């Protein structure tokens with residue numbers, strides 16, 4: 105029983121016997137970390153599934169190989185889908201409508217939810233507030249592996265915690281956390297954070313892929329067995345991904361990311377994976393001194409100043425089932441570099457390059473001699489191409505020093521041929537714009553609005569190409585006097 109070395113990629117979890125500078129599985133550089141496999145690692149307290157029937161016999165006892173045992177206890181025959189019993193999915197309200205929305209309607213018992221985000225963004229705050237709210241009706245355990253019980257209590261007081269029956273455990277040792285979960289059998293448990301937990305039987309350091317994977321797997325087994333809903337906090341690495349991302353993402357039922365501008369007060373919660381609901385739902389919170397407060401009317405956050413200025417355009421973005429009216433700003437100025445600068449915040453730079461190329465080609469604007477900066481108000485990331493027309497309009501408005509008539513929104517995707525393409529959920533977008541007092545919308549031709557649109561109090565201006573759309577939006581033809 106000696107020691108041997110294994111090299112584990114900290115990005116994707118791939119293992120090799122030999123060291124490489126670059127992971128052959130995912131291609132990331134310098135991500136292999138040596139992991140010493142000691143004899144104790146092979147006599148795992150949770151043997152692998154191949155242990156077969158013997159493992160099944162041990163099922164139920166603490167530390168039994170639950171995943172395998174579970175399978176063995178179930179009938180091994182298939183059955184018709186019609187005879188499978190239906191049980192409506194129960195959900196526990198998290199105490200926050202915005203969090204419930206992102207979860208798909210609440211926490212599902214026995215599910216695992218990973219909540220990721222940068223340090224200091226407010227993960228602990230969100231989960232402690234939610235734990236406090238849930239503890240009014242359920243047994244809730246909060247495991248703090250990063251802060252002492254006193255620190256958590258101080259925060260709990262600051263957040264206005266008072267009467268609940270919240271249980272607290274400050275512990276980093278996986279074994280003790282598992283024991284507490286077994287004896288307490290809470291309805292909900294929060295692990296803050298999964299990277300700070302440590303399995304004493306593994307030689308690798310806390311936070312390494314092997315540790316994170318092992319700890320999460322052990323917690324998952326127990327959560328499924330006793331129907332405890334588990335919320336795991338996960339940290340984001342320098343590269344902006346969840347540590348051990350692939351291994352954890354496969355293991356959990358839902359992955360939520362908590363993000364936001366550290367210099368602004370609002371925070372956005374999204375589901376990037378959800379086995380019990382839709383992804384790309386958006387929850388919006390605001391960080392106040394007494395904790396996180398829900399923002400139920402977020403469009404107002406992403407609308408800039410009331411004063412219209414040159415280079416500003418308003419779009420309607422869709423996040424899941426929610427439409428958001430968002431302001432964009434562009435600045436186009438003569439370049440003093442050989443290759444002009446293009447900087448975009450909140451929109452992919454490649455997308456901006458593409459839109460600039462379309463404008464140059466189809467409107468004859470000499471944008472390659474100009475620097476171009478673009479920003480989305482409120483730190484929102486807009487990924488969908490429906491923002492294209494807004495970006496193009498903001499850029500042209502800045503270039504021509506034009507101000508859009510107030511109360512105009514722009515929706516449409518730009519094709520490389522300069523045509524304007526229809527976008528999804530147009531009615532939802534228009535309703536939100538109308539609700540916020542917008543009066544005109546420039547939209548792609550042939551969008552095929554349904555009967556719902558009849559009730560929307562908005563002047564619709566349809567355009568087939570970006571050139572037509574810009575004339576409608578700006579009231580003048582930007583290509584007229586070619587520079």
Ligand SMILES: Nc1ncnc2c1ncn2[C@@H]1O[C@H](COP(=O)(O)OP(=O)(O)O)[C@@H](O)[C@H]1O
Nearest residue numbers: 221222223224225226227228229230259262393
């Ligand atoms: N005692 C405190 N008083 C005021 N603000 C605090 C206090 N503790 C933490 N905060 C602030 O709350 C924010 C969220 O912190 P936290 O929930 O711990 O983030 P995370 O768990 O994501 O690292 C941080 O910006 C932090 O500065």
Ligand SMILES: [Mg+2]
Nearest residue numbers: 227228250296
């Ligand atoms: Mg924290």
